[in-house]
Structures are given as C-alpha cells and as structure tokens.
Amino acid sequence: MFELKPTKHLLFPSLVYHSPFLNQQECEMYVKSLENVKKESSSFNNDFYQTTDKLHLLNDMWKGLSDKVIKVIESTADDQCIMRDSFYTTCMWANISAGQGYFHKTHTHPNSFFSAIIYLRGSKASSTVFYDPKPQAGVFSPAVSEETCFNSKGFKLSFIEGSIVIFPSWLPHCVVGNESDDNRNRISISCNSMLHSEINTNTAYLKI
Numbered sequence: 001m002f003e004l005k006p007t008k009h010l011l012f013p014s015l016v017y018h019s020p021f022l023n024q025q026e027c028e029m030y031v032k033s034l035e036n037v038k039k040e041s042s043s044f045n046n047d048f049y050q051t052t053d054k055l056h057l058l059n060d061m062w063k064g065l066s067d068k069v070i071k072v073i074e075s076t077a078d079d080q081c082i083m084r085d086s087f088y089t090t091c092m093w094a095n096i097s098a099g100q101g102y103f104h105k106t107h108t109h110p111n112s113f114f115s116a117i118i119y120l121r122g123s124k125a126s127s128t129v130f131y132d133p134k135p136q137a138g139v140f141s142p143a144v145s146e147e148t149c150f151n152s153k154g155f156k157l158s159f160i161e162g163s164i165v166i167f168p169s170w171l172p173h174c175v176v177g178n179e180s181d182d183n184r185n186r187i188s189i190s191c192n193s194m195l196h197s198e199i200n201t202n203t204a205y206l207k208i
C-alpha cells in the first residue's frame with residue numbers, strides 16, 4: 001500500500017511573534033504614568049479612549065519604551081533576514097477601555113512595516129484576534145474536525161500582561177466586544193515602525 005509522506009511547504013505565512021517584555025512593576029509604572037496623559041474618546045466607541053499617537057516623543061520615559069520596542073523589532077527583522085539600515089517608531093499611542101462595551105473594529109496599520117502591541121493591563125480573555133489576510137481563502141469553508149492554524153480564518157491571542165506581540169502592519173486584527181466584563185480596564189500600547197533602507201531590486205534606486 002502506498003503511504004504518502006509529503007513535504008509540507010508553509011508558503012507565505014503571516015508571522016506573529018509573542019514574547020514576555022515588561023515585568024509587573026514596569027506595567028504598573030506605565031499605567032500610572034498614563035493618568036497624566038491627555039486622552040480623547042473614540043468617535044465610534046464611547047468606552048474607548050486613546051492618547052496622542054506621538055507618545056514616544058512626550059518624554060524620556062516613553063521614548064525609552066519606544067527604544068525598547070525597536071530592539072525587539074530589529075531582532076524580528078533579523079529573523080526574517082530583512083536588510084536595512086535601521087528601524088524607527090513612526091507612532092505610538094495608548095488604548096484604554098473605560099467599560100465593558102469596549103471593542104476595536106478590525107483594522108490594519110497603514111504606512112508602517114511592523115506593528116507592536118504591548119499588553120499593560122487586562123483580562124486574559126480580552127484577546128486580540130488576527131484574521132487571515134487572504135479573503136479568497138474564505139470562499140469555501142468546509143467543517144473541520146479540529147481547528148489548526150492551517151484551516152482557521154482567525155487566531156485569538158490571549159491578553160498576557162507584560163507581553164509584546166509583533167506582526168506585519170498589513171495583518172487585520174481586532175478586539176471583539178462581548179457582554180462579559182472581559183474588556184473592562186484594558187490598557188495596551190500600540191506602536192508602528194518603519195525602516196530606513198536603500199533598495200535596488202525591483203525598482204529604481206530607492207532610499208527611504
């Protein structure tokens with residue numbers, strides 16, 4: 001009997017990196033510092049507040065956090081063999097929920113290469129959901145005996161306080177609203193980063 005033992009090529013994956021990043025004291029320090037930062041409520045969600053997206057330029061403490069994120073971004077870029085001069089933060093802001101009605105609709109982060117979320121305070125169940133960026137993959141969707149990263153359209157990343165997630169900025173993601181208290185008092189920091197590079201392939205000389 002012929003037994004098939006194929007090689008599986010994991011083509012064109014959407015790489016999401018999740019790692020411990022801050023300790024509990026650091027998380028509490030950043031949460032406390034946000035009390036003194038001006039916030040504005042979102043136009044689409046009354047229970048949702050955001051700070052300026054220039055948080056990394058506000059003072060040395062936030063610049064220090066941004067620099068620490070860039071170190072993680074640099075190691076992520078090394079892992080993907082990306083040639084560049086450096087990475088820099090284009091914007092950084094805090095997302096603060098003020099009630100159980102909090103949600104964050106599905107979106108991507110334009111004009112950036114890698115994005116990061118730092119999870120400062122929240123319930124483990126208040127996950128970030130990442131979605132398959134290939135809409136054509138949902139044209140036909142048979143039932144599966146077990147959900148795996150090869151057959152599902154979404155991936156739930158639990159809210160682990162002190163952790164950081166790095167993902168390609170074009171990858172759609174959201175925070176799902178729910179009736180429970182999961183999203184109350186949720187605080188995260190979002191960061192976008194871009195690279196300085198000279199590019200000579202598939203283009204005229206390009207310096208960014």
Ligand SMILES: [Fe+2]
Binds near residue numbers: 109190
């Ligand atoms: Fe986002």
